[in-house]
Each structure stands twice: as structure tokens, then as C-alpha cells.
Amino acid sequence: MYPAVELVRASLGRYSITGLHQGTVGLRNYARLLEQEALPAVAGNTVAWVAVVVAVTIVLSLGLAQLLNEAFPGRRLVRWALIVPWAASLIMTSKLFVWIYDYYFGLLNRVVAAAGFAPMDWLGDDRTVMGAMIAVGVFVSLPFTTYVLLAGLQTIPGEVYEAARVDGAAGWRSYRWVTLPLLQPALLVATVLNLIYVFNSFPIVWTLNDRNPGFAHDTMITFMYKIAFKSALRDVGLAAALGVVNVLLILLAVVAYLRVLRGREEPV
Amino acid sequence: MPLSGERQPRFILRMASGAMSKTYTLGGNFCSMGSMTRRGLLALVMLGAAALAQSGCGDRDQPRSIKVVIAEYSRDHTRPFWQGLAEQYTRQTGVKVDLQVIDWNSIDQQVSTMIQNSQPPDVLNLNAFSSYAKDGLLYSGDEVLSPKTREDFLEAFARGGAYQGKLYGFPILASARAFFYNRDLLARAGVAAPPRTWEEFVQAAKRVQALGGGLIGYALPLGPEEAQAEWSIWMWNNGGDWKAGEAWAINSPKNVETLQFLAALANTHKVTQVNPGKTNRTDGAFQLFKDGKVGMVIGFSPLAAQLDAERKVNYGVTQMPTNVGTAVTLGVEDYLMAFKKTGNQEAVRQFLDLYYQPEQITRWITAEGFLPVTKSGRERMSGNDKLKPYLDALPSARLAPTTDPTWDKVKLDVQQTIGLAVQPGGDPKQVLDRLQKNAAESAR
Numbered sequence: 001m002y003p004a005v006e007l008v009r010a011s012l013g014r015y016s017i018t019g020l021h022q023g024t025v026g027l028r029n030y031a032r033l034l035e036q037e038a039l040p041a042v043a044g045n046t047v048a049w050v051a052v053v054v055a056v057t058i059v060l061s062l063g064l065a066q067l068l069n070e071a072f073p074g075r076r077l078v079r080w081a082l083i084v085p086w087a088a089s090l091i092m093t094s095k096l097f098v099w100i101y102d103y104y105f106g107l108l109n110r111v112v113a114a115a116g117f118a119p120m121d122w123l124g125d126d127r128t129v130m131g132a133m134i135a136v137g138v139f140v141s142l143p144f145t146t147y148v149l150l151a152g153l154q155t156i157p158g159e160v161y162e163a164a165r166v167d168g169a170a171g172w173r174s175y176r177w178v179t180l181p182l183l184q185p186a187l188l189v190a191t192v193l194n195l196i197y198v199f200n201s202f203p204i205v206w207t208l209n210d211r212n213p214g215f216a217h218d219t220m221i222t223f224m225y226k227i228a229f230k231s232a233l234r235d236v237g238l239a240a241a242l243g244v245v246n247v248l249l250i251l252l253a254v255v256a257y258l259r260v261l262r263g264r265e266e267p268v
Numbered sequence: 269m270p271l272s273g274e275r276q277p278r279f280i281l282r283m284a285s286g287a288m289s290k291t292y293t294l295g296g297n298f299c300s301m302g303s304m305t306r307r308g309l310l311a312l313v314m315l316g317a318a319a320l321a322q323s324g325c326g327d328r329d330q331p332r333s334i335k336v337v338i339a340e341y342s343r344d345h346t347r348p349f350w351q352g353l354a355e356q357y358t359r360q361t362g363v364k365v366d367l368q369v370i371d372w373n374s375i376d377q378q379v380s381t382m383i384q385n386s387q388p389p390d391v392l393n394l395n396a397f398s399s400y401a402k403d404g405l406l407y408s409g410d411e412v413l414s415p416k417t418r419e420d421f422l423e424a425f426a427r428g429g430a431y432q433g434k435l436y437g438f439p440i441l442a443s444a445r446a447f448f449y450n451r452d453l454l455a456r457a458g459v460a461a462p463p464r465t466w467e468e469f470v471q472a473a474k475r476v477q478a479l480g481g482g483l484i485g486y487a488l489p490l491g492p493e494e495a496q497a498e499w500s501i502w503m504w505n506n507g508g509d510w511k512a513g514e515a516w517a518i519n520s521p522k523n524v525e526t527l528q529f530l531a532a533l534a535n536t537h538k539v540t541q542v543n544p545g546k547t548n549r550t551d552g553a554f555q556l557f558k559d560g561k562v563g564m565v566i567g568f569s570p571l572a573a574q575l576d577a578e579r580k581v582n583y584g585v586t587q588m589p590t591n592v593g594t595a596v597t598l599g600v601e602d603y604l605m606a607f608k609k610t611g612n613q614e615a616v617r618q619f620l621d622l623y624y625q626p627e628q629i630t631r632w633i634t635a636e637g638f639l640p641v642t643k644s645g646r647e648r649m650s651g652n653d654k655l656k657p658y659l660d661a662l663p664s665a666r667l668a669p670t671t672d673p674t675w676d677k678v679k680l681d682v683q684q685t686i687g688l689a690v691q692p693g694g695d696p697k698q699v700l701d702r703l704q705k706n707a708a709e710s711a712r
Binding site: 010015016017018019020021098103104105121123124125210211212213214215226228229230231232234236 | 376377379380381382383384399400402403405482490491492493495541542543545546547548551552555556559561673676677678680681683684685686687688706710
């Protein structure tokens with residue numbers, strides 16, 4: 001609890017650019033937050049970033065988990081390979097992708113050129129930056145999510161499927177009406193943890209966006225850091241206010257998600 | 269001189285308020301106690317004057333250790349040098365050194381956290397000082413430097429470390445930018461000599477670009493990493509400046525003209541790399557030049573060292589092309605600061621004295637490949653051929669207005685904004701107007 005208390009206290013303070021505390025200002029930092037011109041764009045980016053990364057991750061992981069649940073030659077190898085992006089540091093992975101996306105030196109543009117298309121400045125072009133970051137976000141979120149869902153799949157007893165088959169359900173119908181409902185606890189865990197994790201993710205957005213001036217591609221988390229240290233604001237009080245807002249937002253999002261889910265589960 | 273960027277915002281967990289405890293000075297340097305906290309004063313009263321008399325004026329008031337925070341200029345040289353210096357200092361004084369060498373990406377954040385937590389360093393190395401002086405956190409040169417050291421500073425650098433007429437930012441090292449060109453590419457493009465004027469520069473860039481094959485005339489890094497440095501140099505070489513007298517003059521007609529010139533390089537003449545407003549120096553412009561793809565770029569001695577090590581590019585170093593007759597370049601001065609803390613004055617003074625011994629400071633600056641800030645250092649380093657172009661450039665070098673605390677915000681504002689002016693559809697005048705407005709507001 002101590003860091004949370006400190007965060008709230010800092011958000012009520014007035015700080016010099018050096019970090020020196022110069023008194024308290026009540027809620028003025030929160031009011032100033034709302035005046036920030038960049039805030040709507042940053043909020044929009046955050047919603048897009050979290051929603052798309054989590055949704056795409058869950059869908060792809062469902063497929064991957066299903067695949068890894070089947071017996072096939074080399075399964076052990078694939079299971080191990082999937083851990084790699086999880087084990088690697090996020091900063092190293094992000095740096096690697098900076099070079100993959102680079103206009104002049106990047107692997108991606110070589111592929112693009114070989115396919116006969118014009119190269120793109122993936123991390124500089126306003127139309128592609130968010131997509132490029134989301135792709136990396138999904139890439140690093142897949143292993144954890146897949147393993148959670150795989151664990152969920154393995155808790156479903158084989159008899160259930162047999163019973164379903166006897167009742168005439170197979171293929172998609174079996175998946176839709178047997179697997180998915182029984183997978184719900186695992187899906188819930190995966191979604192909630194990913195929501196928090198992706199929302200709070202700093203290194204990917206920071207590293208892939210570090211060539212771009214301004215705040216056009218920042219999320220709430222990188223915006224907070226820029227407010228504190230990398231913009232003309234340079235104000236840790238204001239940044240702390242955004243930090244408090246961030247914590248409340250993610251709490252709200254998780255509670256709302258759980259509510260919706262519980263509402264759906266209740267018998268009609 | 270940050271080199272590249274990324275860091276976890278761990279500060280948010282450590283962000284603590286905690287005002288600096290107010291300090292009260294007990295007149296003079298009585299027993300070199302300097303100042304005491306209110307609680308300290310109370311304790312003193314309770315103990316009674318007798319205790320003070322008994323304790324005498326020995327080493328008792330020396331802190332057991334001092335915290336020294338240094339920015340990492342290079343992996344190879346920074347820590348080894350300061351580690352050695354710290355050990356020597358401890359042998360001489362008995363005071364331990366808590367040495368922290370921090371990379372440029374996170375030093376601002378970490379120092380800010382220390383100050384928020386009322387645990388500032390005793391000695392700090394950074395590229396800014398005046399905000400700390402303004403906040404009353406620092407000793408002035410009179411308080412912690414020997415007269416010999418103060419007199420040894422080169423005049424321009426001593427001026428660059430002054431806040432309201434007093435020296436607070438002690439020069440630690442300097443660097444100067446210079447104009448780098450790829451000899452082979454310029455020759456292939458039929459450019460006989462490196463350009464001296466802006467017209468010659470545009471012609472040379474066009475010719476290199478026209479060679480085709482993805483070659484680039486001029487690599488222009490106006491991304492957030494160091495945009496203020498690139499901008500300063502072009503601005504000055506068109507006769508503009510950051511300020512006119514005491515007032516900010518960022519959107520002067522001359523400066524608007526300069527930024528329009530840079531935007532035209534990108535969008536009209538098309539002689540730069542793609543998205544110059546979104547290209548950083550280290551992993552962008554320098555990388556392209558080191559790869560032999562670029563005709564010209566503004567560099568500094570560490571780039572030369574990398575080029576020499578890689579031996580891939582046949583390059584020359586010369587003065588900037590200018591639009592006003594006399595070429596100007598950017599000098600960058602970094603600082604050492606001494607933080608006022610109860611009872612640390614003598615310990616800090618001894619530490620700074622040791623660093624500013626001519627053989628110490630020169631040994632380090634030479635190892636890092638930077639330029640001297642002292643008269644004795646300049647004498648010792650004048651024979652170094654590698655440094656000649658930069659030493660020659662020093663007399664024509666100008667410093668950013670680091671003595672004005674407003675600069676610390678203006679710099680960040682420029683980094684986050686100016687690149688947008690050279691993007692397609694960008695509006696140089698509007699960008700500069702906005703920077704000017706923000707600067708004028710911060711200055712109030």
C-alpha cells in the first residue's frame with residue numbers, strides 16, 4: 001500500500017523541475033490534467049492499444065492452445081519455442097523490432113521490396129506506428145496467454161467430449177458448446193491479467209515510438225513518463241496525478257469486465 | 269548528451285514527496301559544521317554546550333560517506349575512472365564514496381527521485397545545472413572550489429556555469445560539433461571541396477542524392493533525442509539565436525527562415541533521409557553515415573572514434589557551412605554540482621579538489637575523447653591530432669543558454685516539437701511561435 005499512498009500524496013504536490021517539493025496544491029494537478037491538449041489522443045491510443053492487443057492475443061492464443069493440446073510430432077519443441085518471447089526482456093525484444101521495422105536497415109522492408117511493394121517507414125508513418133506497436137504487443141503476450149488457456153484445456157476431462165459426441169456434437173459445435181464454456185475460468189484469468197499487463201506496458205510503446213516527437217502515439221503510461229521527465233511540463237506532481245487516474249481506470253475496467261461476465265452467467 | 273532511449277518508469281513506485289528539510293546555518297564555518305537541521309539544533313540544546321566543548325573540532329563532523337552520481341559517457345572509461353578516483357579519495361580522507369554511474373536515459377529520472385525523497389547526491393554530474401541553482405540546492409564555486417581550480421576554468425565555460433553571476437555549474441568536460449562528410453561520396457558526386465555556404469551545401473546535397481541507389485545528401489536528425497543541438501547549429505549559422513538580450517526570441521524572422529530552409533531540404537529538395545523530424549541522432553543519422561549511405565552529417569568526436577574503429581567510411585571533418593560569413597558550431601558543456609547538505613561541505617570540497625587536479629581531469633577527458641574545460645587541460649591536450657578539428661572549432665563554438673533555468677524546459681519542448689515542422693504539411697512558423705509562447709510563459 002505504501003507506494004499507492006506516496007503516489008496520491010505526490011499527486012497533490014507542487015514540484016519544481018528538479019523534483020523539489022514546493023508545497024501542496026490540492027486537486028489542481030488533476031484539473032491541469034484535463035487541460036492537456038494531448039489527452040484525448042492519448043486516451044484514444046490507450047483504448048486502441050489495450051483492446052486490440054488483448055482481443056487479438058486471446059483469439060490467437062485460443063488457436064495456439066488448441067494446437068498445442070493435440071498430440072503431434074515436435075509438440076514439445078513448439079511448446080518450448082513459444083516460451084522464448086516470454087523469457088526475453090521486453091526492452092530487448094522491442095529493440096529487435098525497431099531494427100526489423102527500420103526503413104533503411106529493416107528486415108520487413110526487404111520482404112516488402114522482394115514482394116514488389118514500396119518500402120514504408122513503419123515507425124515514422126502516422127498510419128502504421130500503432131499497428132506496428134500492437135503487433136509486438138500481441139507477440140509478447142501470446143506465450144503467457146497460450147499457456148493459461150492450455151492449462152485450462154487440460155482440465156477439461158475427456159469424458160465430457162465423449163458425452164458430447166454421443167449427443168451428436170462434433171467439430172465446431174463441440175468447441176462452441178463444450179470447450180469454450182468449460183474454458184471460461186481460464187479465459188477470465190487470461191483476459192483480466194492481460195488487460196492490466198497491456199495497459200501498464202511501457203517498454204514496447206516507449207522503445208518503438210522514441211523517434212517520434214510529440215504525443216501522437218503515446219499511451220497513458222508513456223504519456224505519464226513524458227510529463228514527468230521528457231516534456232516541457234517536467235512535473236512529477238502532474239505525472240503522479242495521471243498515475244492515480246491510471247490505477248483507477250484499470251481497476252474500473254477490470255470491475256466492469258467482471259460485472260458484464262457475471263451478468264451473462266446469471267440464468268435468464 | 270543522451271545516447272539512446274528506453275527505461276521502465278519505476279519512478280512511479282518510488283515517487284515520494286518529502287520536502288527537503290529546511291536548513292539553518294550556524295554562522296560561519298564553526299567546526300566546519302556548516303548548517304544543521306532544526307532537529308539537530310534541538311538535540312544540540314539538549315546535549316548542552318559542554319558536549320560540544322568536549323567533542324572538539326576533529327573529524328567528527330565529516331560525513332562517513334558522500335554520494336557521487338556520474339553520467340555514463342562510455343562503458344569503457346566512465347566507471348573505471350571514477351572508481352579509481354573514489355578509492356584515492358577514500359585513502360586520503362577516510363570518507364567513503366557511494367558512487368553511482370547512471371546512463372543518460374534514466375539519470376534525470378533517478379536524480380529527480382533522489383531529490384523528491386530528500387536524498388540528493390553530494391556531487392552530481394549532469395548536462396544542466398541552473399534549475400538546481402535556482403532551487404537553492406547547490407554550493408557556489410566560492411564555497412567548495414579552491415581559488416586555483418576556479419581560476420583554471422576556461423573563461424567561456426566558467427560563464428556557461430554561472431547563475432545570477434555566481435558559478436554553480438562547475439565545468440566537467442566539453443564537446444564541440446563539427447561537420448562530417450563522406451569523402452568518397454562527395455568525390456563521386458563531383459563535389460571538389462566540402463561546402464562553405466548554404467548554397468554550396470544544397471548543391472552538394474543534391475548531387476549526392478542524385479547518385480541514386482538510396483544514397484542520401486544530408487542526414488538531418490530532428491527527432492526528440494537531440495533536436496535542440498541540430499537546430500542550434502543551423503539557427504546560429506543563419507544569424508539567429510535563442511534569445512535577444514534577456515528575452516526569448518525563438519520565433520524571430522531569421523529563425524523562421526532557418527526552419528523553412530530545413531523543411532525545404534526534406535520536402536522541396538528532397539535531399540534528406542525519410543522523415544527527418546522522426547529520426548534520432550544515434551540510431552538514425554549516425555547509423556546511416558557509418559553505413560556509407562550519407563554524404564554529410566553533423567557529428568562529434570565519439571562519432572569519429574566509431575568511424576575510425578569501423579574503417580568503413582572515408583570521412584573528413586570540417587567547419588559548418590554558413591549563411592552569414594563566419595561559421596558557428598555548438599559547444600556542449602557538462603557540469604559537476606555540489607549539493608548543500610548538513611556537514612558535507614569540506615568532504616565535497618576535497619573531492620572536487622581531487623578531480624580538478626590537472627592530471628586527473630585531463631586523463632579522464634582524454635580517455636572519453638572529449639574537450640578540455642581548463643586552461644591547464646587545453647595546454648596538455650593541444651598536441652592531440654585527433655582532437656585538432658574540435659579544438660580549432662572551440663573558439664567559434666557557442667553554448668546553448670544553459671545558464672537560464674527556463675532553458676531546461678525549452679530544450680525538452682524543442683525536442684518534442686521541432687521535428688513536426690519539417691514533416692510534410694508542417695508549419696515552421698507555427699511551431700516556432702508556439703515554442704516562443706511556451707518559453708515566455710515559463711520564464712515568467
